[in-house]
Amino acid sequence: MSSTAIKARTEQKFVPIYLDSIRVDSVINFDLYLLVNKQLVLYRAANLPFTERTRMKLLDNRVDRLFVAQEDRGQYQRYIEQNLPKILADPSVQEIKKAGILYETSTNLVKDVLSNPTFGENIQRSRELVTNAVDYILKGRDAFLSLLKITSFDYYTYTHSVNVCTFSIALAQQCGFDDEEFLHELGTGALLHDVGKSRISERILNKRSALTPIEFEIMKKHPKWGMEILEETDQIAQASYYPVLQHHERGDRRGYPSGLSLDEMHTYSKIVAIADSFDAMTTERVYQRAMDSYPALKIMLSLSGAYDEQLLRSFVELMGPTGLADL
Ligand SMILES: [Fe+2]
Ligand SMILES: [Fe+2]
Structure with a gap:
């Protein structure tokens, strides 16, 4: 490949990115690296044009992954967020790659949000991203399914x-x-529902054994802390606060922080409570093995009155339509 190949410094760390995430003729303010003979080499220095010819050459060589230095990840993240609507609307990009790009972008973004939740710009970015995510997911069940396939079930809050x-x-x-508006407010609240956990020490969050009563009391504060963080930053619609504050409420009044009944919970909160419980159960965590979807749904259905019944039935249909009759 005719590039001014310079060997990358070996001590540098790199992250893989999709070739499809780089838009032809856009300004790229970070270096792009390529894996050649098991070694990363500098392929395009920052601010050099990335033309259709460059792209075709890479495709001819069956390259669909490039690399960005870890120190440039922030630049890349901003670049991709700006270009995401174009990428998701591009018919030449495969659905599975769109889902991959959306998922990577989202996870990196939520990681940024959680590492600095009071930084208003991050909250603003997540609102824009949810808009894109909603527009994309809205295009149909296939898109959702391809997103679902990529979903990593390793547990990290982000x-x-x-x-x-x-x-x-x-x-x-x-x-x-x-x-x-409903979907945007719901999506934003769902994406930020655990933002209050950023005030809890990693020692408690990733503890391998059961939490002590005092630790559990601290853990139970994250819905209120999440709402406080959002109020302080004042960047999103107030309706999005509901699922942040109420996602651990249960219809049988056994939830926290307020022991609300289903009638007292906002619709967004009832939806996020189901999504949150399901994901928590089906995710591998340091202290818990991942449960399959089927037994997880069965447990949720057995907790009579905890979740909105109609919503839960619809969720079962969504996650496992073939097993519905057996549950
Ligand atoms: Fe939570
Ligand atoms: Fe959660």
């Missing part, structure tokens, strides 16, 4: 947040909620 956002939007659609 991937969990993206999962819960995805499930919540899909569930709302399944139930016939198709108003854009």
